[in-house]
Amino acid sequence: xxxxxxxxxxxxxxxxxxxxxxxxxxxxxxxxxxxxxxxxxxxxxxxxxxxxxxxxxxxxxxxxxxxxxxxxxxxxxxxxxxxxxxxxxxxxxxxxxxxxxxxxxxxxxxxxxxxxxxxxxxxxxxxxxxxxxxxxxxxxxxxxxxxxxxxxxxxxxxxxxxxxxxxxxxxxxxxxxxxxxxxxxxxxxxxxxxxxxxxxxxxxxxxxxxxxxxxxxxxxxxxxxxxxxxxxxxxxxxxxxxxxxxxxxxxxxxxxxxxxxxxxxxxxxxxxxxxxxxxxxxxxxxxxxxxxxxxxxxxxxxxxxxxxxxxxxxxxxxxxxxxxxxxxxxxxxxxxxxxxxxxxxxxxxxxxxxxxxxxxxxxxxxxxxxxxxxxxxxxxxxxxxxxxxxxxxxxxxxxxxxxxxxxxxxxxxxxxxxxxxxxxxxxxxxxxxxxxxxxxxxxxxxxxxxxxxxxxxxxxxxxxxxxxxxxxxxxxxxxxxxxxxxxxxxxxxxxxxxxxxxxxxxxxxxxxxxxxxxxxxxxxxxxxxxxxxxxxxxxxxxxxxxxxxxxxxxxxxxxxxxxxxxxxxxxxxxxxxxxxxxxxxx
Numbered sequence: 356x357x358x359x360x361x362x363x364x365x366x367x368x369x370x371x372x373x374x375x376x377x378x379x380x381x382x383x384x385x386x387x388x389x390x391x392x393x394x395x396x397x398x399x400x401x402x403x404x405x406x407x408x409x410x411x412x413x414x415x416x417x418x419x420x421x422x423x424x425x426x427x428x429x430x431x432x433x434x435x436x437x438x439x440x441x442x443x444x445x446x447x448x449x450x451x452x453x454x455x456x457x458x459x460x461x462x463x464x465x466x467x468x469x470x471x472x473x474x475x476x477x478x479x480x481x482x483x484x485x486x487x488x489x490x491x492x493x494x495x496x497x498x499x500x501x502x503x504x505x506x507x508x509x510x511x512x513x514x515x516x517x518x519x520x521x522x523x524x525x526x527x528x529x530x531x532x533x534x535x536x537x538x539x540x541x542x543x544x545x546x547x548x549x550x551x552x553x554x555x556x557x558x559x560x561x562x563x564x565x566x567x568x569x570x571x572x573x574x575x576x577x578x579x580x581x582x583x584x585x586x587x588x589x590x591x592x593x594x595x596x597x598x599x600x601x602x603x604x605x606x607x608x609x610x611x612x613x614x615x616x617x618x619x620x621x622x623x624x625x626x627x628x629x630x631x632x633x634x635x636x637x638x639x640x641x642x643x644x645x646x647x648x649x650x651x652x653x654x655x656x657x658x659x660x661x662x663x664x665x666x667x668x669x670x671x672x673x674x675x676x677x678x679x680x681x682x683x684x685x686x687x688x689x690x691x692x693x694x695x696x697x698x699x700x701x702x703x704x705x706x707x708x709x710x711x712x713x714x715x716x717x718x719x720x721x722x723x724x725x726x727x728x729x730x731x732x733x734x735x736x737x738x739x740x741x742x743x744x745x746x747x748x749x750x751x752x753x754x755x756x757x758x759x760x761x762x763x764x765x766x767x768x769x770x771x772x773x774x775x776x777x778x779x780x781x782x783x784x785x786x787x788x789x790x791x792x793x794x795x796x797x798x799x800x801x802x803x804x805x806x807x808x809x810x811x812x813x814x815x816x817x818x819x820x821x822x823x824x825x826x827x828x829x830x831x832x833x834x835x836x837x838x839x840x841x842x843x844x845x846x847x848x849x850x851x852x853x854x855x856x857x858x859x860x861x862x863x864x865x866x867x868x869x870x871x872x873x874x875x876x877x878x879x880x881x882x883x884x885x886x887x888x889x890x891x892x893x894x895x896x897x898x899x900x901x902x903x904x905x906x907x908x909x910x911x912x913x914x915x916x917x918x919x920x921x922x923x924x925x926x927x928x929x930x931x932x933x934x935x936x937x938x939x940x941x
Contacts, residue, residue, distance in 0.1 A: 357414055359404065360697030361464070362421040362482075364457050366392045366548045367690035370400035371718075372408065372415075373697045377711045378490070380407040381718040381770050383690050386899040392549055396456075396463050397693075403720055412468045419696030421689070422479035424458050426506040430528060438597035445599050475704070477696045479505025483659035483687075484522060486695030488515035489702050490713035491682040492827070497651040498522070499643065502660035502688070503533035503548075512647045515657065518702045518709060523650070529596045530588045532636055533662050535578070538593065539632045541601040543625055544615030554629045555667050556805050557621065559853040561630025570624075570631035573609050578635065584643030621803065637668045644676045654679035659695070663687035663833075664772070666857050670834040673822045685716050685831035686771035715865055716831060717777050719768025720899055727919040730901040738921040744868060751781075751917050752875035755885065758786050759914040760797055762890055764904045765868055768897070773832040774889035776809065776861060776869035778897045778904070780913065782848070782886045783876075784808055789848040789886060796912035800893040805857065807832055808849035809887040811873055812860040818842050818884060819858055832859040832887075848886055859887055 360371040363384070371381035380403065385391055387399035405411060431449070435442040456463070464470050477485070483500040495516045502509065509531035513522035537547045540554050562568040577592040590596070594603040607613055610628055615621070644656065656678040663669070664687050672681055684691045701707050731738050741747035755761055759782075766777040774780075780797065782789050784806075794800055810818060815825045821836040828834050835857045843850045850856060863870040877883025890898045892911055898904045901918060908916045908925055916923040 356416050356701070357408070357410060358417045358419065358697045358701050359401065359415045360419045360421070360693035360695065361397060361401070362689055362693040362696070363396050364394055364452075364460075365689060366394055367686075367688055368393050368395055368397040368400070369686070369690040369693045370397045370404050371693040371697055372404035373701055374408060376698075376701050376707055376709065378694060378713065378718060380404040381694060382720065382768065383686075383896070385896040386719065386768060389896060389903070391894060391896050396467060398467055401468065412470050413472075415470070416472060417700050418464060418470060418472065418474045419482075419693075419700045420460055420464075420474065420476045421482040421692035421696045423476045423506055424460055426478070428453060428458060430504075430507050434529070434596045442597035445597060448599065475696075475700055477699050479692070480508045480511045480522060480525070480660070481520065481699060482692040482695035484511070484513065484515065484520050484695070485699035485703065486691045487657040487659035487663075487682065487684040487687070488520060489518075489698040489709060490684070490694065490711060491657050492712045493655040493657065493680065493682065495653055496655035496657045496682070497647050497653050497678070498657050498659075499647060499663075500658070500660040501532055501640070501662035503537060504528045504531055509533060510643070512643065512651075514651050514653070518706060520699070520703060526585060529590060529593065530586055532586075532639060533660070534593075534595055535588070536632060536636060536662065538595060538601040538606070539628060542607065542610065542614050543621075543629060544617045544619065547601060551661075552664065553801065553804065555633060555665055556851070557626055557803055558629040558633035558667070559805075559851055559855070560803060561623075561626035561628070563630050563634065563853075565634055568627055568631050568634070570610060570628045571634050574631050574635050577606070577609070578639075580639055580642065582642065583646040584639055584641075586639055621801075633667060636662070636665065637671065640668055641671070641675050644672060644678065648677045656681050658683045659687050659691065661688040666833050666835045667855075669828065670821070670836045670855075673826070681826050681828060683828040683831070683833045685713070685773070685833070687833075688772070690771065714827070714830070716770045716775050717767040717866070718770040721767035722901055722919070724919050727901055727921060730905075731918075731921060731923070734905075736905065736923060738923045741920050741922070744871075744920075747917070747920060747922070748868065748871050748875050750922065751915075752872055752879055754915055755781055755783050755876055756879040758783050758789065760793065760912065762904055762908050762913045762916040763869070764890070764898070764901065764916065764918040766866060768899055771831060773859070774887060774897055775830070775832065775859060776866045776887065778890040778899070780888045780890050781872075783880070784846040784849040784884050784886045785880055785882060787847045792912070793886070793888060798888065798893055799911070805851040806849050806886045806888050807857040807859055808838075808846065808884050809859040809861060809873060810884045811870055812862045814877075814883050815858065815860050818846075818882075819856065821858065825860055829858050829860040830862065830865065832857055834858060842882075846882060846884055849884065
């Protein structure tokens with residue numbers, strides 16, 4: 356039985372295909388269109404999913420959509436009517452997309468896919484909950500979903516048991532942690548629904564003392580937080596429910612300044628605002644989790660929704676709540692709901708027993724050795740071929756040890772926003788200069804941005820002050836932990852300003868070549884850790900195809916590209932820069 360899940364029209368469109376309850380394929384539309392956070396109908400992702408199983412759309416029994424459009428439209432109309440005439444401009448701008456796309460999901464599925472079977476619409480936060488619980492290792496767990504807004508809900512908690520999910524309590528729009536985070540993201544001059552993680556990283560540079568951070572005290576003035584974690588906004592400080600901007604003038608005045616202009620200086624005041632936001636977010640979420648634990652007496656917690664990508668907060672959950680075990684969906688935001696919608700249909704509606712645990716994120720397109728070689732030969736690209744994988748690993752480890760930056764292209768493309776060793780850029784964490792090299796010459800991004808360390812799971816406790824046993828969400832780079840002090844100066848390129856690192860662990864059965872590479876680098880350096888950052892440049896999605904990987908290398912200062920069994924050295928001639936017309940994509 357095949358079930359297809361679809362998420363689209365807001366941000367991070369995606370598609371996922373289940374075969375007898377097991378995720379057979381899943382991908383975000385942005386990776387095919389090369390448009391970051393693509394919102395369009397995920398036709399390319401769907402085609403990939405079907406092709407991966409050699410089936411056509413008529414072999415799919417059910418299609419699940421990740422929310423209920425008419426219920427969401429009811430909320431949109433309600434907020435515009437409530438704020439009329441202030442909302443009139445935004446109303447006029449938003450209506451065409453509703454009339455032409457968002458309310459015509461069924462029509463799009465029928466027309467674009469020529470599908471005649473059943474289409475089921477799953478409530479947004481239920482799709483989030485299903486995306487995490489139904490593929491988790493737990494038979495029973497408490498569930499927390501937190502995002503910007505679904506139809507009406509912004510925060511919900513409940514319980515999952517076997518095939519069933521029940522959401523017990525919810526907080527409704529306009530009070531929303533996700534929208535608060537996005538509002539401050541916009542105030543700090545970063546793009547909404549894209550750069551919230553930058554604010555999270557920036558927060559470590561700010562004053563994290565609640566007693567002395569004045570912006571923390573000011574943010575607490577606009578949010579009424581109860582002991583159970585429930586909260587309500589003073590909406591006189593917010594305009595996101597009716598205007599085409601996020602920070603209001605009143606909020607800007609409260610925060611002592613205008614909206615930061617993009618690319619302008621990031622001041623200490625901006626850093627302190629980011630810190631205040633992170634502290635308020637963590638305070639609310641920890642209160643909610645402690646309350647949930649009292650209501651649902653279960654040692655296991657699963658998280659979903661865009662706020663569950665806040666890895667700084669995730670790393671503190673087990674230390675600050677009674678929960679003993681945690682699981683988080685690798686694509687906790689809207690992209691992950693395509694898996695949630697499909698899983699909810701298969702398990703909770705159709706009643707099929709759970710037979711799958713999500714432990715492998717390499718669900719996207721993969722390319723054979725023959726396909727990689729064909730691309731290189733067709734475009735007359737010079738390469739070295741390694742018949743023996745051990746030689747490939749040893750050569751690559753030596754390149755990284757010698758401070759070269761290496762693009763790493765193997766297996767199927769990762770599911771979710773994090774590169775996990777299939778579409779990664781790898782480099783030496785022991786080099787004091789490597790962070791600035793990567794930020795300025797490769798990633799073309801802000802200097803304050805940290806880089807993630809990747810370590811084999813069996814070595815993690817030696818270097819990181821993390822929970823024991825090491826939680827599985829670290830496999831998906833979803834938890835930040837302190838790096839033990841004795842290693843700070845030895846791995847400066849992955850040690851953030853506060854001494855932490857956004858940890859990725861790898862277990863050999865997930866990605867043997869990647870695991871072996873880290874171990875081999877450890878033999879050379881004495882520290883089996885690598886820098887792992889996503890294989891892309893600022894403003895572009897992670898690479899998908901050999902063409903994307905080679906283009907990215909040639910447009911940056913990546914020194915070498917390891918693609919399957921081949922190592923390609925970047926041309927040093929500055930005149931031989933990337934020309935998109937020069938190379939064949941296929």
